[in-house]
Amino acid sequence: xxxxxxxxxxxxxxxxxxxxxxxxxxxxxxxxxxxxxxxxxxxxxxxxxxxxxxxxxxxxxxxxxxxxxxxxxxxxxxxxxxxxxxxxxxxxxxxxxxxxxxxxxxxxxxxxxxxxxxxxxxxxxxxxxxxxxxxxxxxxxxxxxxxxxxxxxxxxxxxxxxxxxxxxxxxxxxxxxxxxxxxxxxxxxxxxxxxxxxxxxxxxxxxxxxxxxxxxxxxxxxxxxxxxxxxxxxxxxxxxxxxxxxxxxxxxxxxxxxxxxxxxxxxxxxxxxxxxxxxxxxxxxxxxxxxxxxxxxxxxxxxxxxxxx
Numbered sequence: 001x002x003x004x005x006x007x008x009x010x011x012x013x014x015x016x017x018x019x020x021x022x023x024x025x026x027x028x029x030x031x032x033x034x035x036x037x038x039x040x041x042x043x044x045x046x047x048x049x050x051x052x053x054x055x056x057x058x059x060x061x062x063x064x065x066x067x068x069x070x071x072x073x074x075x076x077x078x079x080x081x082x083x084x085x086x087x088x089x090x091x092x093x094x095x096x097x098x099x100x101x102x103x104x105x106x107x108x109x110x111x112x113x114x115x116x117x118x119x120x121x122x123x124x125x126x127x128x129x130x131x132x133x134x135x136x137x138x139x140x141x142x143x144x145x146x147x148x149x150x151x152x153x154x155x156x157x158x159x160x161x162x163x164x165x166x167x168x169x170x171x172x173x174x175x176x177x178x179x180x181x182x183x184x185x186x187x188x189x190x191x192x193x194x195x196x197x198x199x200x201x202x203x204x205x206x207x208x209x210x211x212x213x214x215x216x217x218x219x220x221x222x223x224x225x226x227x228x229x230x231x232x233x234x235x236x237x238x239x240x241x242x243x244x245x246x247x248x249x250x251x252x253x254x255x256x257x258x259x260x261x262x263x264x265x266x267x268x269x270x271x272x273x274x275x276x277x278x279x280x281x282x283x284x285x286x287x288x289x290x291x292x293x294x295x296x297x298x299x300x301x302x303x304x305x306x307x308x309x
Contacts, residue, residue: 004017005017005051005089005092005094006051006094007050007051007052007094007095008050008051008052009050009051009094010047010048010049010050010051011042011046011049011050011051011054012039012042012043012046012047012049014051014085014089014094015038015039015042015082015085016039018084018085018088018089019032019035019036019039019085022084022085022088023035028188029180034077034081035081038078038081038082041066041078042062042082045062045065045066046058046062046065049062051089051094051095052094052095054086054089054095054099055099056099056100056101056102056103058099059086059099059100059103060103060104063075063078063079063103063104063105063106064106066078067105067106067107067108068108069108070107070108071107071108071109071110071111072105072106072107072108072110073107073110074107075105075106075107076105076107079100079103079105083100086098086099086100087100114245115245115247116247116248116250116251116254117245117247117251117254117255117257117258118244118245118247118251118255119258119259120259120262122242122244122245123146123255123259125242125244126142126146126238126239126242126244127143127146129238129241129242130142130143130238132205134209135209136209136210136213136219136220137220138220138230138231138234139234140209140220141155141220141231142231142234142235142238142249142252143202143205144158144202144206145249145252145253145256146252146255146256147198147199147202147256148170148196148198148256148273149196149252149253149256149257149260149273149274150172150196150253151175151188151192151250151253151275152178152228152231152249152250153175153176153177153178153185154172154174154175154187154192154275155220156175156176156178156218156220156221156226157174157175157176157184157185157218158170158172158218158219158220159214159215159216159217159218159219160210160211160213160214160215160219161215161216163203163206163207163210164195165203165206165207168197168198168199168200168203169195169196169197169198170195170196170198171194171195172187172192172193172194172195172196172275173187173193174186174187175187175188176218176221176226178221178225178226178227178228181225182221182225182226187275188275189275189277190277191272191275191276191277191278192275193275194272194273194275196273197273228248228249231249232248232249235247235248235249235252253274254285254286256274257270257273257274257282257285257286257289258286258289260273261286261289262289267279267282267283270282270286
């Protein structure tokens with residue numbers, strides 16, 4: 001943004017314009033919302049900080065103030081979102097040198113994390129308790145997500161035409177824009193377009209369930225607006241009645257992936273099934289499972305070596 005700003009202008013004004021010029025229309029709405037949230041924090045924590053005053057100390061103080069109310073990883077995300085704009089300001093000559101160099105990331109201690117997935121026995125109990133009738137409803141939705149690992153918006157967008165009953169596959173090619181009034185939308189990324197293999201029992205159940213439904217209309221979208229809280233509330237009631245950990249619909253996706261990993265399915269296969277852009281995403285998300293499996297592998301290796309004579 002050459003000549004649009006002066007060194008005496010405020011960081012918040014530069015950052016707001018930078019988001020508008022470089023991010024709007026170039027990134028997904030959910031990611032854009034995170035940038036705008038970062039802008040709101042800059043406006044709150046440094047409302048009068050000028051570009052020419054943005055030294056390493058001033059930038060570190062801004063991050064420290066943010067870190068007082070956020071965990072370290074969240075502070076790291078805030079830093080990365082703000083750093084892109086600041087480096088552009090350096091390139092434009094509005095800031096004499098990079099104030100983000102050698103920054104120290106702080107943050108509150110992470111809160112104790114609740115388990116976000118069910119083990120195999122808990123999942124069995126949940127699925128047995130579902131009331132599966134003759135019409136597609138949220139109980140059928142819960143079953144489908146549990147057995148496929150689909151994202152909430154992906155499962156909402158499914159139509160009968162997406163099922164290939166002969167080959168026992170489900171095509172994921174779109175999402176449902178439930179946050180903005182509905183309608184089909186693109187998948188999260190190119191890797192999210194995929195075919196998911198279904199077990200014979202699920203494919204037979206859905207062959208009967210959708211046989212009289214319009215082939216090109218979403219199976220689970222009612223006439224009124226869809227809220228993920230509706231499904232989460234139903235799932236919570238089941239979990240509490242069964243005295244198992246309360247999870248969300250997204251937790252069913254975590255449950256699906258965790259069970260596959262514990263069963264010995266490769267990380268690469270799980271990543272493809274979930275529609276992750278790379279195996280790195282899968283490894284980061286399910287690090288706790290992978291580490292536990294590695295510990296089991298070490299025990300197996302040691303027992304195998306001990307038996308050698």
